[in-house]
Amino acid sequence: MPGIGLKRGLDEDLVIAPYATVMALMVAPVAACENLQRLDADGRSGTYGFYEAVDYTSARLPPEKTSVTIRSFMAHHQGMSLLALTNLMFASAMQRRFMACPLLKAADLLLQERVPKTAASVLANDLTPEMSRTQVDESENVMRVFTNPTSPVPEVHLLSNGRYHVVISSAGGGYSRWHDLALTRWREDATRDHWGTFVYVRDLATGSFFSTAYQPTCHATESYEAIFTQARAEFRQRHAGLEIHTGICVSPEDDVELRRITITNRTAAARAIELTSYAEVVLWSSSMKTCRFTANPCRNKSPV
Numbered sequence: 001m002p003g004i005g006l007k008r009g010l011d012e013d014l015v016i017a018p019y020a021t022v023m024a025l026m027v028a029p030v031a032a033c034e035n036l037q038r039l040d041a042d043g044r045s046g047t048y049g050f051y052e053a054v055d056y057t058s059a060r061l062p063p064e065k066t067s068v069t070i071r072s073f074m075a076h077h078q079g080m081s082l083l084a085l086t087n088l089m090f091a092s093a094m095q096r097r098f099m100a101c102p103l104l105k106a107a108d109l110l111l112q113e114r115v116p117k118t119a120a121s122v123l124a125n126d127l128t129p130e131m132s133r134t135q136v137d138e139s140e141n142v143m144r145v146f147t148n149p150t151s152p153v154p155e156v157h158l159l160s161n162g163r164y165h166v167v168i169s170s171a172g173g174g175y176s177r178w179h180d181l182a183l184t185r186w187r188e189d190a191t192r193d194h195w196g197t198f199v200y201v202r203d204l205a206t207g208s209f210f211s212t213a214y215q216p217t218c219h220a221t222e223s224y225e226a227i228f229t230q231a232r233a234e235f236r237q238r239h240a241g242l243e244i245h246t247g248i249c250v251s252p253e254d255d256v257e258l259r260r261i262t263i264t265n266r267t268a269a270a271r272a273i274e275l276t277s278y279a280e281v282v283l284w285s286s287s288m289k290t291c292r293f294t295a296n297p298c299r300n301k302s303p304v
Contacts, residue, residue: 018050022081144228146170149214157228164255168233170226172213185280197279204272212246241267
């Protein structure tokens with residue numbers, strides 16, 4: 001815990017909270033129960049259950065004392081302990097009761113705390129900052145903005161979490177890949193950029209249509225911007241009285257790409273707009289070998 005605290009000097013403190021062990025019963029019941037028995041044998045409990053904490057910090061201890069019991073009770077910690085015991089003995093009855101309410105069930109994902117990818121440092125000498133990457137110079141531009149989708153040399157951007165990859169060009173083309181598996185079709189042809197995942201916008205009143213990026217309809221718009229940053233790719237354009245903002249990112253935890261489209265009507269009339277998404281899904285591994293047909297029958301019986 002000291003490594004994730006906001007207060008400085010926590011690594012120099014050593015405080016044991018019995019209610020934290022009670023809550024750990026839901027994760028490691030045997031080890032937590034044994035620890036509670038040791039705390040009770042040491043006299044760390046009173047009339048209302050276990051005391052608030054046990055302080056082992058040498059700088060605050062009286063002479064000839066190895067620990068001091070904080071003889072107080074906090075109602076909310078007692079309540080947390082009772083809920084932990086209830087969840088342990090009655091198969092998470094209180095959690096199931098709360099999740100039976102549709103309003104709380106709708107916010108269930110907000111309760112899923114991310115597991116830290118790195119362990120917290122506890123010792124003082126472990127908390128010194130280390131250089132893990134080259135510092136970005138102040139003059140270095142970490143944001144790239146392109147206003148010409150038809151540049152002679154394609155400008156591309158990579159979004160990835162190490163497993164799921166999305167390559168996107170300044171015109172909106174590209175591909176999606178998961179590990180070695182191609183999710184959408186792509187060809188190594190610099191003259192064509194119509195591969196990838198696209199969203200078409202159609203005005204139901206006039207029948208006119210275009211795409212949220214330059215590709216694949218290649219319609220000229222009043223204004224166009226492709227914005228590439230480290231975490232996401234954005235496309236902004238204005239066409240036929242509509243402002244369209246598209247944001248693309250890859251989740252750092254889950255292998256999924258997220259696309260959000262915001263359309264703003266800048267005209268005085270109400271508009272009926274239809275959105276259609278399209279992607280040519282292939283699910284093809286680059287390690288798989290294809291069979292080339294000639295005049296003679298192919299001897300390789302593996303599927304093409």
